[in-house]
Amino acid sequence: MSGRLDIVGLGPGGAEHRTAAATAAVIGAQVVIGYGPYVEQCADLLHGQEVVRGAMGEEAQRADEALRRAAAGARVALVSSGDAGVHGMAARTLARAAALPEDERPAIEVVPGVTAALAAGALLGAPLGDDFAALSLSDLHVAWEVVERRLTAVAAAGLALALYNPRSRTRTWQLERVLEVLREHRDADTPLAVVTDAARPGEHVERATLATLDPETVTMRSLLVVAGESGLVAGPWLVAERGAGVVA
Amino acid sequence: MSGRLDIVGLGPGGAEHRTAAATAAVIGAQVVIGYGPYVEQCADLLHGQEVVRGAMGEEAQRADEALRRAAAGARVALVSSGDAGVHGMAARTLARAAALPEDERPAIEVVPGVTAALAAGALLGAPLGDDFAALSLSDLHVAWEVVERRLTAVAAAGLALALYNPRSRTRTWQLERVLEVLREHRDADTPLAVVTDAARPGEHVERATLATLDPETVTMRSLLVVAGESGLVAGPWLVAERGAGVVA
Numbered sequence: 001m002s003g004r005l006d007i008v009g010l011g012p013g014g015a016e017h018r019t020a021a022a023t024a025a026v027i028g029a030q031v032v033i034g035y036g037p038y039v040e041q042c043a044d045l046l047h048g049q050e051v052v053r054g055a056m057g058e059e060a061q062r063a064d065e066a067l068r069r070a071a072a073g074a075r076v077a078l079v080s081s082g083d084a085g086v087h088g089m090a091a092r093t094l095a096r097a098a099a100l101p102e103d104e105r106p107a108i109e110v111v112p113g114v115t116a117a118l119a120a121g122a123l124l125g126a127p128l129g130d131d132f133a134a135l136s137l138s139d140l141h142v143a144w145e146v147v148e149r150r151l152t153a154v155a156a157a158g159l160a161l162a163l164y165n166p167r168s169r170t171r172t173w174q175l176e177r178v179l180e181v182l183r184e185h186r187d188a189d190t191p192l193a194v195v196t197d198a199a200r201p202g203e204h205v206e207r208a209t210l211a212t213l214d215p216e217t218v219t220m221r222s223l224l225v226v227a228g229e230s231g232l233v234a235g236p237w238l239v240a241e242r243g244a245g246v247v248a
Numbered sequence: 249m250s251g252r253l254d255i256v257g258l259g260p261g262g263a264e265h266r267t268a269a270a271t272a273a274v275i276g277a278q279v280v281i282g283y284g285p286y287v288e289q290c291a292d293l294l295h296g297q298e299v300v301r302g303a304m305g306e307e308a309q310r311a312d313e314a315l316r317r318a319a320a321g322a323r324v325a326l327v328s329s330g331d332a333g334v335h336g337m338a339a340r341t342l343a344r345a346a347a348l349p350e351d352e353r354p355a356i357e358v359v360p361g362v363t364a365a366l367a368a369g370a371l372l373g374a375p376l377g378d379d380f381a382a383l384s385l386s387d388l389h390v391a392w393e394v395v396e397r398r399l400t401a402v403a404a405a406g407l408a409l410a411l412y413n414p415r416s417r418t419r420t421w422q423l424e425r426v427l428e429v430l431r432e433h434r435d436a437d438t439p440l441a442v443v444t445d446a447a448r449p450g451e452h453v454e455r456a457t458l459a460t461l462d463p464e465t466v467t468m469r470s471l472l473v474v475a476g477e478s479g480l481v482a483g484p485w486l487v488a489e490r491g492a493g494v495v496a
Binding site: 015018020024084085086092097099105111112114115121125129130132136141153156234237242244 | 339
């Protein structure tokens with residue numbers, strides 16, 4: 001079979017943070033598949049490729065469609081915002097591919113991209129310059145107890161945190177609880193930032209502390225960055241210089 | 249003053265994983281400053297810019313030189329491999345910029361890039377598809393006790409791990425101790441991978457488990473990826489599908 005599937009991370013938003021490989025994969029594809037807004041994100045690369053726009057919640061169907069089309073001989077790009085390997089489509093798609101008989105499995109490549117944590121970090125300065133954890137706060141696929149167990153461990157360990165999916169219209173109490181957990185383990189004046197629509201139109205940065213954050217400023221399009229034990233405010237920036245102010 | 253400083257993440261290696269913004273920043277610079285091998289990494293973008301190659305261990309001098317030249321009116325690109333905000337030059341440079349009087353501080357932008365963890369993850373499949381931590385194992389700037397404290401917390405929490413700076417010619421016992429710590433908190437058959445020179449000539453992937461890893465396969469150019477509680481081997485890939493096999 002001559003088809004292939006590229007699972008492509010488009011970066012956080014505009015074309016400026018897209019890699020050359022991601023651009024080439026979309027341009028070279030015969031079929032471009034993705035959640036509607038992600039397809040829009042690479043609209044500048046569409047020149048007649050067949051486009052399959054999926055809806056939120058239909059990730060499994062998109063993965064299967066992408067695998068089926070590639071196995072049938074098409075060159076397919078399955079596109080995600082950010083990095084498809086970080087809270088994106090790659091893991092699910094590869095797991096489904098692995099379940100296929102080997103002779104029905106197309107050639108697959110994952111094309112990395114600039115994930116939201118890196119885009120937000122760059123906007124803020126360098127808050128992830130020392131050790132950090134990237135966690136999702138969504139309890140859609142794991143029990144809330146798991147989210148809280150992991151969060152507690154990394155908060156207590158003093159790592160900087162990049163928190164994906166911090167809040168949505170239907171998930172609102174979770175962020176309040178997250179702040180409680182963080183305040184149990186970190187100083188109230190720990191700096192943090194809410195970055196909404198990083199590298200997209202309407203990009204917005206809200207700086208606060210664990211004590212002063214207004215949860216209403218956090219949306220489903222936000223990433224929450226919380227400083228670690230080496231994090232500090234330096235001039236206009238949030239930075240984490242390895243070893244700064246850290247006591248063994 | 250009309251100068252400016254872009255702190256640029258070039259991505260893991262070849263031009264294919266470099267973003268458009270990183271490429272534009274280097275092309276548009278009058279002065280390109282970086283550790284020698286990083287300057288080589290963007291040699292295809294050099295067209296007569298002044299080039300300042302620094303040595304390992306001279307990061308503070310490079311930061312100061314970049315700030316000084318930008319403050320004097322030059323357009324400067326300070327280049328790093330990967331993402332400059334993740335165990336790169338950004339935090340240190342911004343911290344030094346913040347210490348300058350405001351009127352001696354040039355305009356600064358951090359240009360994000362594909363960090364080694366994302367490049368390695370894409371090569372392996374999607375091992376960072378669920379929550380993960382990115383830690384450096386270097387005890388150059390923090391006490392070893394801090395490295396071990398953080399590692400213990402994230403290992404016990406079941407996160408996937410992307411371990412930067414896992415070993416060098418002079419730091420060899422540390423990786424042995426890291427494996428001991430990981431084995432205390434995770435199953436011996438936990439899958440892992442050593443990715444060396446991701447997206448560079450000589451790229452090499454070594455798959456193993458916590459029980460079978462040969463530390464000699466790990467070099468200063470390697471990144472070590474250890475599966476989290478939701479990580480598993482699926483066909484030829486290492487994947488972490490959120491919630492897969494996780495017990496609260």
